[in-house]
Amino acid sequence: MSLMLTLFLSNLINHPHFAHSYQIFYSNFREKIGSLKYERSLRSRYFFVGIFLPPLIIGGLLCLLFLELPRVFGLAANTMFFFVGWHYVKQGYGMAMLDAALKKKFFNSMEKKSLLQNAYAVWIFSWVLINFSLQGNSTKYFGVSYFVVPIPVWLLAISAVGCTWFSCRLLLVLVRRFRSDVPLPVNGVVAYLVTLYVWLLFRDPIAILWIPLFHSLQYLTVVWRFKINKITSERSSPVSPVYRIAIFAAIGFGLGYMAFWRFPEWLDANVSYNKEIFGPSAFFYISWIFINIHHYFIDSIMWRKGNMDVMQYLFESPVPIVAPKGKKDCSSPETGVVTT
Structure with a gap:
């Protein structure tokens, strides 16, 4: 029962967080790839990730499926989890930076x-x-x-030593900062750690299933702050x-339900492929891998330093939301965020 509840909650919270990243990324997309108010390098990144990368990933996975290359097809999942680590440590680093900026x-x-070097060291060691x-x-x-x-023992040892070295160095940096006169953004550091x-x-197998849920909740705090600020400014x-x-x-x-469940279910039922080699859920496999990997690249652009949208809508104070006529205004007088 606890396993089923964990899976249900994890999917319920996790899938909308992916969908929200697409909603924000592709909003006013023509302007993002064509307007001069965005830096040229940022416009190029939007174009590559938003237009070029999706057919590249999907096309590659479909080729592996229909050419019946199960070994390389199976490597795609490992690649996804490689990028999961990258995505997580970047989010942890980002939460530390966000908390520091908001609290000055x-x-x-x-x-x-x-902080960044240690994040990469832990990521590589974990993979x-x-x-x-x-x-x-x-x-x-x-x-x-x-x-x-295949990972030889010597490579595991090197990555473990590197992880330990950068972790110890970071500990000294944080202790030095804590003892200084400059306050430490504790919440951001805790989120990072x-x-x-x-x-x-x-x-732990059960705890691992909770990780996407907490990752998504952490992510949604950023998305909702961004979206509320953007909407209330218009x-x-x-x-x-x-x-x-x-x-x-x-x-x-x-969108989360359709992309993760309904659409791949329909494809698995209606598209012919070798189920003896790939099993009955190959399009579930393709859909989940594509969305995860593409999402990581989307995030690397949306929340990067220098993106004017982030500076405008993530760091500014929310504008109080006006309740509809006949309804009591239940926004917080301190934050402007609607409370229940």
């Missing part, structure tokens, strides 16, 4: 470098450790045989901000 307790360049621990095991992902990258050491290195719209936010949320749940 900024990290200096040396501290930021130490190496997972592949090393799965060697010799028959693992499947949506019925597709998972390809485990949990993301790295609990999400990536904790191996005063010219005749539609109430409350309704627009509700519509945004509803679309996210609908």
